[in-house]
Amino acid sequence: MRIEVKNLSKRFNREWIFKNLTYQFDKSCVAITGPNGSGKSTLLQILWGQMLPSQGEIAYSLAEQIISIEEVYKHVSIATPYLELVEEFTLTEMVNFHFHFKKSLHAKPTAELLEIFELTHARNKTISNFSSGMRQRLKLGLAFYSDTQALFLDEPTTNLDTKATDWYLHQLNTVIGERLILIASNQAHEYPANAQKLNILDYK
Numbered sequence: 001m002r003i004e005v006k007n008l009s010k011r012f013n014r015e016w017i018f019k020n021l022t023y024q025f026d027k028s029c030v031a032i033t034g035p036n037g038s039g040k041s042t043l044l045q046i047l048w049g050q051m052l053p054s055q056g057e058i059a060y061s062l063a064e065q066i067i068s069i070e071e072v073y074k075h076v077s078i079a080t081p082y083l084e085l086v087e088e089f090t091l092t093e094m095v096n097f098h099f100h101f102k103k104s105l106h107a108k109p110t111a112e113l114l115e116i117f118e119l120t121h122a123r124n125k126t127i128s129n130f131s132s133g134m135r136q137r138l139k140l141g142l143a144f145y146s147d148t149q150a151l152f153l154d155e156p157t158t159n160l161d162t163k164a165t166d167w168y169l170h171q172l173n174t175v176i177g178e179r180l181i182l183i184a185s186n187q188a189h190e191y192p193a194n195a196q197k198l199n200i201l202d203y204k
Helices: 040-047 069-075 091-101 110-117 132-144 162-175
Strands: 002-012 015-025 029-033 055-062 065-067 076-079 150-154 180-184 196-199
Touching (some): 002 040, 040 150, 040 180, 069 076, 076 132, 091 110, 110 132, 132 162
Parallel strands (some): 029 180, 076 150, 150 180
Antiparallel strands (some): 002 015, 002 055, 055 065
């Protein structure tokens, strides 16, 4: 999947969050860097189609075929700390619900996915009783194992302990080169050393 932006700008009231960003996101891993509050999450939300820019153009394509903004959601998977889960669902119900709308990568059954997520022990536990770390691991697992062409990760190791962070890095390594990956982060361990880097501060 390719995302091309030209003179992309966003402001809230009179404050410009970023201005005149021209960039081509192709099948690669791009780290969007910058301090907290600098606009990384805002840029991600614009790129996956949740938020409109104040100025500029965005074009989406796949295998040289144009994707309309209304169809972008079919091609992306997302994991963010602010992404909401259905609190009343058990883990098994949440996974089944998610993959009712998104095709599972390699058509893996739910039981196998729970093993990969290392959450089998919690299969009958309701999401409302999950720790913050379990929630984040679930969000990442659902994103990694959705059969999509673009993966958006916002501060992916938030609430993860060392073991879970290692799990995340392993999963990330398995998909690099397979699809477009955009990671918003101010921590270098969250993205590969050879990732392309876009510093949001360069567009202030």
